[in-house]
Amino acid sequence: MKIIAELTIPGEPVGKGRPRFTKNGHSFTPEKTVNYENLVKLTFKSDYPNAEPVAKDIPLAADITAWYRVPASVSRKKQEAMLANKLLPAKKPDTDNIAKAVLDALNGLAYYDDAQIVELTVAKRYGTVPCVEVVISEVST
Numbered sequence: 001m002k003i004i005a006e007l008t009i010p011g012e013p014v015g016k017g018r019p020r021f022t023k024n025g026h027s028f029t030p031e032k033t034v035n036y037e038n039l040v041k042l043t044f045k046s047d048y049p050n051a052e053p054v055a056k057d058i059p060l061a062a063d064i065t066a067w068y069r070v071p072a073s074v075s076r077k078k079q080e081a082m083l084a085n086k087l088l089p090a091k092k093p094d095t096d097n098i099a100k101a102v103l104d105a106l107n108g109l110a111y112y113d114d115a116q117i118v119e120l121t122v123a124k125r126y127g128t129v130p131c132v133e134v135v136i137s138e139v140s141t
Contacts, residue, residue, distance in 0.1 A: 013066035015093025016100035040105035056112035061119035067127035082126035
């Protein structure tokens with residue numbers, strides 16, 4: 001597989017928020033989602049300043065790992081279990097919402113459209129530094 005992009009988005013993972021509606025019926029994206037998608041875009045542009053989107057006829061795979069900070073309030077034994085992947089972060093945001101925020105943000109930057117993603121892997125883990133790691137690669141046919 002040819003890797004198109006590898007990036008690390010700093011900070012706690014953020015999922016795509018549901019659209020909100022005003023009293024007049026107009027919809028808008030929550031500010032937290034907009035800010036996170038902008039962070040993803042800035043990270044990509046910083047890491048790949050001259051990148052062109054992959055042509056729309058090329059199928060792609062996305063591998064996303066969301067790293068959550070181990071809570072300081074838990075016991076040392078529990079912290080060790082979390083770092084050893086014996087305890088996993090079964091908490092918000094949902095994996096599908098994390099993927100949606102990242103993949104939507106990369107539209108028009110890493111690829112023409114996220115419809116090109118034909119294989120998707122999303123995992124949540126505990127680590128020492130909260131971030132989201134993303135690898136986009138071509139799928140060999």
